[in-house]
Amino acid sequence: MSQSISVYESGSLFVRPERLNQITHAFGFALTIPAAIALVSSAVVHSDAATAIGCLVYSITLCGTYLASTLSHSFDDRPAVKDMWRVIDQVFIFSLIAGSYTPFAIVHAPHTAGIAALIAMWVLCIGGMIMRIVRRGKPLTAAEVGYCLMIGWVPLVTLPEIMSTGGIPGFSLVIAGGVLYTGGTFFLMNDHRHPAMHAVWHLCTIGGGMCHYFFLLLFTAA
Template sequence: MQTSIILVESPSAQRWAPETLNQWTHGFGAILSVIGAGVMLSTVLPTGDAWRIAGCAIYVASLVALYVASTLSHSFECGPRRDFYRMLDQVCIFLLVVGTYTPFGMVHHRENGWWMLLVAMWLLATMGIVERVRRGTQGTPFRTFVMLGWLPIIGFGRIHEVCQGPGLALVVAGGLSYLGGLWFLCNDVRRPYYHAAWHLSTIAGSTCHFLFLLEYVARVPAA
């Protein structure tokens, strides 16, 4: 059976209109993530700080990968390609969750044993990725992503110490955007456009966290 791209050979325009919107929303997110990657790397590279550069590079790579994988997962009507990209999409969610914390952890959480939090998150993400690949077409329970995503709250005190009011607001707003969007994701079988609402929530959440990392990790504070 030949796999077709939705925008080219949709069997029913009415049926696939929501899926096309899903494709466009995260396609827009992919464009934003590529632009953001350029902004962040151009900001962090002049610092010459290897920790900052490595952390930010890991983050933007995971950000771009997530939005590209998600766009592709909504670009095929059915068949093994769609299943593969759906699996890749969820793998990239693990990578983005831990990748978002990585720059902060590498720069501000290296002392007094806090580095173990970053190691633990990468181990858990790796375990989640392996399990997701083994599950084949079965998805990953949402609670797995939620637990991993909120694990950095253990280091909330250090986050508050580094960024104070505005930065802390960005962190919390981003987390709540993701968390609130999960309602649409969990109920996307009820309304055809709920999944697109989930996509917009992820764009809002990742934008907040991008701005936080750009200001409090990529840039070296003025002396």
């Protein structure tokens, strides 16, 4: 995800941090391709069509997020293209927030509360996407980051289903992923203070994504 890096947009400081930002999420994107194939394939083999569709939605949002983020840190010599990808990057962030919960809700929480939470998340995320398009990829404010985090923790309304599905190991994966995403926003919001902080944010998102991915692989698509 691309945030404010204007402090480093001149001189030698710009090239190295921005290249590091590019590399970290390019690495994440490279991991998501085989991971997505494995997840959807497992759902197709071991489960039903609804599970496979849910896992496919999640996989598209996951791969799209890392790809868009990588490209938003590219095209240094083409500002208009870079800005376009920054908007797409931020739109995909919202899609991943809702996409991560989609297969879980379909498979493990197909009751009123679970589906209501899923619908609410997608509605709120679509609102966030529109907001980012209107703001044309401008740096996220603290309120907007808080909005993202609020949506991201909505699945806790299905805590009993999380526990019954994955037990302590599954619950630990869900919470660890949420903590990594949430804690990582500190580095996102302070990336103007040090050129390496944005790359640390990227690593936190990779870690959080891995936690939620393995929950789905082990307990939803299996």
